[in-house]
Amino acid sequence: GQNIDQPTEMTATEGAIVQINCTYQTSGFNGLFWYQQHAGEAPTFLSYNVLDGLEEKGRFSSFLSRSKGYSYLLLKELQMKDSASYLCAAYSGAGSYQLTFGKGTKLSVIP
Amino acid sequence: DTGVSQDPRHKITKRGQNVTFRCDPISEHNRLYWYRQTLGQGPEFLTYFQNEAQLEKSRLLSDRFSAERPKGSFSTLEIQRTEQGDSAMYLCASSLAGLAGALSFGPGTRLTVL
Numbered sequence: 001g002q003n004i005d006q007p008t009e010m011t012a013t014e015g016a017i018v019q020i021n022c023t024y025q026t027s028g029f030n031g032l033f034w035y036q037q038h039a040g041e042a043p044t045f046l047s048y049n050v051l052d053g054l055e056e057k058g059r060f061s062s063f064l065s066r067s068k069g070y071s072y073l074l075l076k077e078l079q080m081k082d083s084a085s086y087l088c089a090a091y092s093g094a095g096s097y098q099l100t101f102g103k104g105t106k107l108s109v110i111p
Numbered sequence: 112d113t114g115v116s117q118d119p120r121h122k123i124t125k126r127g128q129n130v131t132f133r134c135d136p137i138s139e140h141n142r143l144y145w146y147r148q149t150l151g152q153g154p155e156f157l158t159y160f161q162n163e164a165q166l167e168k169s170r171l172l173s174d175r176f177s178a179e180r181p182k183g184s185f186s187t188l189e190i191q192r193t194e195q196g197d198s199a200m201y202l203c204a205s206s207l208a209g210l211a212g213a214l215s216f217g218p219g220t221r222l223t224v225l
Contacts, residue, residue: 004153033212042202042216043154087153091212097142097167099212101153 002026004102006088011108012078020073020105022088030093032064032071037085037104046086047073075107083109113137115217117203123223124193131189132220136205143186144214145178146202154202160186161208193224 003025012018024032031050035043047057049064049071061074073086085104092100116135124130136143141162146154157176159167162183175193180186190197200221204214 031212042218043214044216045213048210048212089153089212093211097144097159097161097211098156098169099154099214100156103151103153 002090002092002100004088004090004100006086006102006105008103009106009108011110012075014078014080014109014111016078017074017076018078018107020075020086020088020107022071022073022102024069024071024088024090024102026069026090026092026100028092028094028096029066029090031091032062033089033091033099034060034062034071034073035087035089035101037087039084043087078109080109080111083107115203115205115215117201117217117220119220120218121221121223123225125225126193126195128193129189129191130193130222131187132201132203132222134186134188134203134217135184136186136203136217137215138184140205140207140215141183142206142208142211143180144204144206145186145188146204146216148200148202148219149198157188157201190222193222195224198222198224 006022033048034046037043047062088102089099143160145157148154160180175191200219203217
């Protein structure tokens with residue numbers, strides 16, 4: 001089976017750094033993906049990790065530890081427009097093409 | 112890049128009616144997916160096409176749901192005998208072969224079953 005856990009809500013201050021954690025338990029694993037979803041809109045792809053370590057992409061970075069079943073998304077220099085839900089999704093591969101999504105973490109950025 | 116488009120954007124129907132949604136993926140993308148999302152939940156996988164072949168369906172997908180991608184381009188998702196529990200946002204996504212998991216989602220069709 002597949003299980004993805006992430007915090008329901010977080011609040012952070014404009015200009016600060018925030019880390020959104022995700023833990024996963026999957027029957028197979030071939031990658032961890034992060035998506036951003038603004039209210040009423042579709043998800044947009046942000047970042048992914050297949051191997052252990054940190055992937056940096058501008059203000060966004062994502063980290064993966066396969067042995068611990070753990071990932072995080074790091075957002076730096078927060079802006080008001082970063083207020084959104086952040087979805088963690090695991091890709092199992094092995095003949096399956098589906099992503100298993102967590103419920104999302106709603107991030108509120110305050111002045 | 113025109114992006115993934117979906118039609119209609121909103122659909123209100125009465126319980127028991129049939130509905131059909133259309134998705135036009137990004138033209139170069141040979142992979143097409145349907146997901147469903149309800150409030151406070153992440154998207155839930157429904158089905159996957161590679162070109163015109165439907166290669167994967169969710170085990171949770173009721174027999175009332177059927178999807179097609181007849182010419183490997185656009186896709187349709189039909190729900191027969193709709194139920195109130197079918198109310199959700201239906202998301203279509205497409206991707207290139209290669210990085211499975213990096214999906215381009217369409218704006219979605221919001222279905223309300225009364």
